[in-house]
Amino acid sequence: MDFATFLTELDGAGWGPENRVVVERIDSTNRLARRVVTAYQREEMTPPELLVLALEQVAGRGRHGRVWLSPAGGGVYATRVVAVAGAAELQTVPLLAAVGLARAVGALLPEGRCGLKWPNDLMVGKRKLGGVLVESIGRTGNASVAMIGFGVNYRPAARPTGADAAALARATWLANELTDPPSLGELARVLVEGLDAELRHLGDVSYAAESFRALSVHRPGETIRCRVASELVAGELVGFDERGFLRLSTDAGEALISAGEIVESDRLGEGGGGR
Secondary structure, three states: OOHHHHHHHHHOOOOOEEEEEEEEEEOOHHHHHHHHHHHHHHHHOOOOOEEEEEEEEEEOOOOOHOEEOOOOOOOEEEEEEEEHHHHHHHHHHHHHHHHHHHHHOOOOOOOOOOEEEOOEEEEEOEEEEEEEEEEEEEEEEOOEEEEEEEEOOOOOOOOHHHHHHHHHOOOOOOHHHOOOOOOHHHHHHHHHHHHHHOOOOOOOOOHHHHHHHHEOOOOOOEEEEEEOEEEEEEEEEEOOOOOOOEEEEOOOEEEEEEOOOOOOOEEEOOOOOOO
């Protein structure tokens, strides 16, 4: 896809924030968003609501600093900047972002189902379609600023080799799931609209947790191994608490996990997407 076509597909009012930055090629949408917010904060100004979109990223990354492949036209690569007032609102951002994107994608799929692998991977069956990376970047007045980076696979690009090929073998793309997929620009608009619809519930912890729970691919009793920092915690899934934290029944008792990564023997769902 050429950049001019991408811009044309994104043209129009009535979706996303007023401030939109669309670039052809960049290191990372999160990095650009951070630079914009930091510039405002240096001038003691409140950063605006912002959306950054890129046709291609050359240094996209996922959790734990992993490289995320972001070839030109291969996916939606975006960062949404939002102001959040207080810890309760900030806590709901990752849950609501994952729910909004999963519901938007699910509405496009024949089965109507895009599940969520904890904490925020978009799954179609056992394959990963995309993911979310949320970062908080300081405070302006009484409000925190959150960057919601997300990547959703659209169409396979050049065939990778080595470790990249192994990772992408566990991924899927929207064009593989649909006989008549929307254009890349149309997909970006749908995803942003879905995300923004859920962000209206910022601070509603019970709504965010229940919505995430309903889309979870995990079931009570399932054996789960979760990496928390350098520690590996294993146990049976009890469920999610009222904040969306993972509850595991382990040999040492119940473990409540607020942040981490589920690890499976086949490394289910690594690869794809990009931020």
